[in-house]
Amino acid sequence: MSNISLLSAEGIFKQFGKQALLHAVSISVRKAEIHAIMGRSGAGKTTLLKILAGLVSVDSGEVKFQEQVLENPEEVLIPGYEELAYMAQDFRLLKNRTVEENLKDALLAYNSDFSQEQRDKLLHLMRLVPLKDKRIELLSGGEKQRLAIARAMATLPDVLLLDEPFTQLDKATRQVLMDALKEMNAEFSTAIIFVTHDVSEAFYLADIIHFLEDGKIIQSGASKEIYRQPANAQVAQLIGLFNMIPGDLLKDEFSHVLSANKIYGIWPEKIRLESAGDSAEIILKAEVESITFMGNYFLLKAVIGSSSDKNVLYVNTREYSAKEGETISLYINQGNLIKLDE
Numbered sequence: 270m271s272n273i274s275l276l277s278a279e280g281i282f283k284q285f286g287k288q289a290l291l292h293a294v295s296i297s298v299r300k301a302e303i304h305a306i307m308g309r310s311g312a313g314k315t316t317l318l319k320i321l322a323g324l325v326s327v328d329s330g331e332v333k334f335q336e337q338v339l340e341n342p343e344e345v346l347i348p349g350y351e352e353l354a355y356m357a358q359d360f361r362l363l364k365n366r367t368v369e370e371n372l373k374d375a376l377l378a379y380n381s382d383f384s385q386e387q388r389d390k391l392l393h394l395m396r397l398v399p400l401k402d403k404r405i406e407l408l409s410g411g412e413k414q415r416l417a418i419a420r421a422m423a424t425l426p427d428v429l430l431l432d433e434p435f436t437q438l439d440k441a442t443r444q445v446l447m448d449a450l451k452e453m454n455a456e457f458s459t460a461i462i463f464v465t466h467d468v469s470e471a472f473y474l475a476d477i478i479h480f481l482e483d484g485k486i487i488q489s490g491a492s493k494e495i496y497r498q499p500a501n502a503q504v505a506q507l508i509g510l511f512n513m514i515p516g517d518l519l520k521d522e523f524s525h526v527l528s529a530n531k532i533y534g535i536w537p538e539k540i541r542l543e544s545a546g547d548s549a550e551i552i553l554k555a556e557v558e559s560i561t562f563m564g565n566y567f568l569l570k571a572v573i574g575s576s577s578d579k580n581v582l583y584v585n586t587r588e589y590s591a592k593e594g595e596t597i598s599l600y601i602n603q604g605n606l607i608k609l610d611e
């Protein structure tokens with residue numbers, strides 16, 4: 270992978286009216302890299318993606334594509350660059366036209382052989398063959414989403430920018446499309462930047478995940494790093510690390526190592542229902558509130574602490590003998606506790 274940035278945003282500030290949205294945001298994407306942008310609703314993810322696509326102007330800072338500064342949209346005749354393909358959350362399909370006509374339109378600038386080849390390939394890949402003569406108005410949400418992704422991929426751009434590309438798809442179709450994007454990335458070295466709320470999509474696809482919070486990128490890193498050490502409680506929650514234990518619930522026995530005024534995270538699969546027999550184990554008394562069958566594991570919801578200071582913990586387990594309402598022991602290896610900043 271080259272070290273040179275293909276698309277970058279440097280020190281971006283963006284404000285809508287009086288509302289400051291992005292504050293000194295920088296991202297650098299190299300050829301063939303896949304980046305995910307995560308963050309709470311309203312954090313500015315779509316705005317950042319549009320800025321990277323050259324569709325929204327910035328108040329200060331620069332967006333560079335292949336080392337060239339991208340002009341603000343109002344300064345160029347056609348917003349966006351051909352090498353950058355952008356898929357909006359609302360799809361932007363051509364109304365009153367069929368599925369195939371929409372694909373044809375995306376490929377207008379290309380010769381008919383390439384256009385035909387890409388159309389056939391994408392119709393198959395996106396499972397749109399039976400729908401190719403159907404008009405857009407008659408498509409379901411998921412069908413429109415598949416077509417929108419196909420349109421963005423059609424011209425084999427250098428960078429694909431996708432805003433929540435899989436939200437309306439069932440799991441099986443989502444998997445097919447994620448694999449298709451991986452293949453495109455591997456075959457054509459396409460860089461991909463996508464916005465998602467779903468951590469499994471980010472973990473599956475992205476080399477680097479960025480977390481946007483209060484207008485800033487609060488953490489960027491590979492999935493393993495983020496899993497091991499989320500930057501703070503917000504990131505932890507966004508990636509599904511819901512077990513947060515105030516240090517004072519853990520402090521009595523281990524006050525020498527744990528800080529009472531800190532929050533500790535622990536993954537549900539790291540809490541055991543039986544002792545592992547090691548010396549660094551913390552034992553918590555808990556009441557089982559519910560046990561739910563989740564397919565390949567059971568999700569046990571347990572409550573620790575006193576009635577005035579209750580804390581819910583989720584435990585993933587393959588086996589259990591506990592019953593709802595029972596008091597049980599939970600075993601936590603101290604090494605699995607993640608100290609979180611609030």
Ligand SMILES: Nc1ncnc2c1ncn2[C@@H]1O[C@H](COP(=O)(O)OP(=O)(O)OP(=O)(O)O)[C@@H](O)[C@H]1O
Binds near residue numbers: 285310314316
């Ligand atoms: N053109 C605009 N004019 C004024 N405010 C805007 C404009 N575009 C976005 N905003 C505001 O900026 C904030 C961030 O919007 P944005 O769509 O970037 O967030 P997001 O993180 O993508 O949210 P979601 O996850 O809900 O899609 C919102 O409060 C939104 O209302």
